[in-house]
Amino acid sequence: MRDYVIKRISQGILLVIVVSILVFAMLDLMPGDPINIMTDRKVSEEVKEQLRIEYHLNLPLHQRYVIWVKDMLHGNFGKSIKSKLPVMDMMKARLPVTLKLTLTALLVELVIAVPIGLLAAYKKDSIFDRIVMDVSLFFTAVPSYWIAVVFMLLFAVKLRVLPLSGFSTPLHYVLPVASLVVSGIASTIRMTKTEVLDVLREKYVLTAYAKGLKKKSVLVKHVLRNALILVTIMFFMSVPWVISGAVIIENIFTIPGMGQMLTSGILNQDFPIVQACVFILAILTVVCNLICDIITAVLDPRIRISLGGEN
Amino acid sequence: MEDTILRVEHLSVDYKIKAGYLSAVNDVSFSIDRGKVLALVGESGCGKSTVAHTIMRLSIDHNERIGGNIFFEGQDLTKISEAEMEKVRGKHIGMIFQNPLDSLNPVYRSGSQVAEALRLDGLSKHEARERVIQLYRDVQIPNPEERIEAFPHELSGGMRQRVMIAMMLARHPQLLIADEPTTALDVTVEAQVLNIMKEMCDKEGASVLLITHNFGIVAEIADRIGIMYAGELVEEGEVHEIFRNPVHPYSQALLAALPKIKKSEGTIQTIEGTVPRILEKKPECRFANRCPYADETCRFSSPEAKFIAPDHMVRCHKR
Structure with missing residues (x-):
């Protein structure tokens, strides 16, 4: 190991x-x-x-x-051509904002999507399953910026319950996080469902039933435990993607995150900024892959053995 | 009168498919006495595994239609609720599956999977551990203290099937269903595993429903044998009786197809044709198209089960 x-x-x-x-x-x-x-x-x-x-x-x-x-x-990414500020300082201010936004969104997405996916697989072809699948198909087809704008119109302009844009209080994060979650959740639900369906067909699930376990224990201890291996992999693989994909949401809600910095950097040919951003994203990708590999090895003893010999 | 533990009456199972219903099991009746072994034998696809899974009510797709009754200790398993069935599984009926390679969950240690069954009976973690070690010793797994920590992929096929036996007999069920328990194993390992299973069942006084297509196994451990063809039980009786005096043409052909060392001929006897898929139940003998004795009666009316001796059932017009 x-x-x-x-x-x-x-x-x-x-x-x-x-x-x-x-x-x-x-x-x-x-x-x-x-x-x-x-x-x-x-x-x-x-x-x-x-x-x-x-x-x-x-x-x-x-x-x-x-x-x-x-x-x-030496911790020096150069100076921005446009603003003349050190890129490092700009990054320090923006990276936490983006991470806060995207990681919250991913976590919320997982917490909602995994149980729904599990239930949809278990009650395959039921009304619940069909509604979930149709709705998720709808949200896959709708782009995140449209959802963001609709959310803004509804909750910030019409109902006036949430702030329109900015990032100063936790309340400001509700709409951006919701937009990200809604646009990304469908694929996670579908993936969880597919994986759970696969695991449900495994022989060891029959064994679990045969020894007298209750449905709930079988589903949680045997089915979900194994299905989560793949879900975890997908989760960590999607972290860098979501960070770069949050660009649009950041722009709509005027949240000064990495995405916004990167887009304006590209438009202004501000090469120190672009270099720094892409580089940070590359490091994030590599780190997430690494975490992902280690977690999979922890979750799946078969991988552990084939890798190191000892556990 | 002997004590019957399982009585299957007129069991039929039809799978719903696009074209209608596929008849997997039709009008199968048999019973198992306490402490005895009944072997169900037949070609692949003859419905013997379906019988086993139906008794345990282990269906994946829930797309089947079940007819008839399954009485276990006087209780009709086809009528009870799922919650009641959960109490029967493992506690009263254990089941061993065909392929030990994927019957154990790869992410849990083998011992903990056995302990999981024991914990259902309220054993503490420590008690369960002690009992698992004892069980591993009973099924002759060497170094049980170490092996309980092993993951399934670290065990050989024979060892895994021993773990399955330990797991399924852990809660002292009165009946063990063994669905081709040694098909995936080497011949040398096969005998060991079978002996262990038989010994354990004898010790526990458990009856066995053995599903197999291996007559060697049947001769070895079964008391009675039921021969299945295309979802029907065509002949059932005491093992020696059937081996000595097979009456149904299919049983005769099946026994003749066994390779014999004595024979100097280079070819192995086979039965022409394959098991038909029965889409529509018709009044006919399902073996008619492969049967050398078939005539008009066989093609237009289903044979009824009849007893040619008090203990020997056969389903054939010609006998």
Whole structure:
């Protein structure tokens, strides 16, 4: 198990390095000169040249990469071209906001979706199952921004029970979290249902019944326990996705999160910001994959054995 | 008069499929006496496993229609509620499945799965553990103290089936249903596992309903044998009687199909054709299309069960 974790961590580090090179190189391929965007047309060539030197844009790509990595290792992601603020400080303010938003949404989603999926599988083809499946099909088809706008109209404008936008109090998070949950919950319900249906067909479920266990114990101890292995995997795999996918919701509710920072960074060719954001997302992906692998190994003894030998 | 523990009367099971109902079991009646072993034998798909699952009321899809009665200790299992059935399963009737490889939950230690059954009877964790170790010893699992901590995939097929036997006999059921318990095992392991199962049942005084297609096993441990064909019980009687004097053409063909060492011929006897899927119940003998003796009567009327000796039932027009 320990060897396995060490192996996975080193693989992860390698992956982060590769991604960082890609991110760095690809931004360089983007058309347009960032210096032209940040300066007015009247600014003289000398001043522009000086700015280039300040941002190391006069150096070849590989040298710039080395400087970037060195700075980054010292906790310095450079300065934003647009706002002139250190990217690190901007990130520090925004990353927690995004994490708070998306992790809450994911947790709420799981807590609601898993029991519904379990019940829908257990009562397959019942009215409950059919309603759940139809409704979830509807919400899969509807984009999250539409739901967000409808929620805003309904709860903030018409009923005036919740704040329209912002992020200062927990109440402000209700609508954004709800929009994220509603748009993502359908797939989780469907996935849980499919997985539970698969497990229900396993022989050991019959064994559990045969030894005299009650339905509820069979469902929770034997069916759900095994179905949750896959659900956990999907959960952790979707964390980085949700963070980058929360962009739209963040924009609609004017929540200053990572997503908003990334989109405006791309639009302004603010390359230090884009590099930092993509890099952080890459690290998050790698970390989530790692957590996911370790948790699966803990949940499923078969994987544990095939990995390390000892448990 | 001997004490009957299980009496199945006119049991029929039809599975609902798109085209209508598929008759898996039709008008099957038999009974098992206390402490005895009845073997149900037949080709794949003849409905013998369906009989077993129906007695335990273990249905996955809930798409079947059940007719007839199953009396266990005087109680009709087809009539009682699911909650009452939960009290019968494990406590009064245990069941061992065909494939020990996937009959145990892969994420729990084998011993804890046996203990889970014992805990239903109110044993404390510690008592359950002690009892599981004892049970492992009874089914001859070496190093029981260590093996209870093993996950199913760390045990061989034979060991897993021993765990299943321990689990299913843990609560002292009066009847054990063994659905092809050794089909997935090596021949050498097969004999060991069977002997352990038989010994345990003898010790507990439990009756056994053994589902198999292996006549060797039947000869070894069964008291009575029922031969099934296409969902019907075609012949039933005492083991020696059936082996010596098979009356139904299907039983005769089945016994003739056993490879015999003495014979110098290079070919193995087979029965032409396959078991039909019965979609529509028609008045006919279900074996007619493969039977060498079949005539018009067989094709247009169903044979009734009749007793050619007080203890020997057969379902055939020609006998």
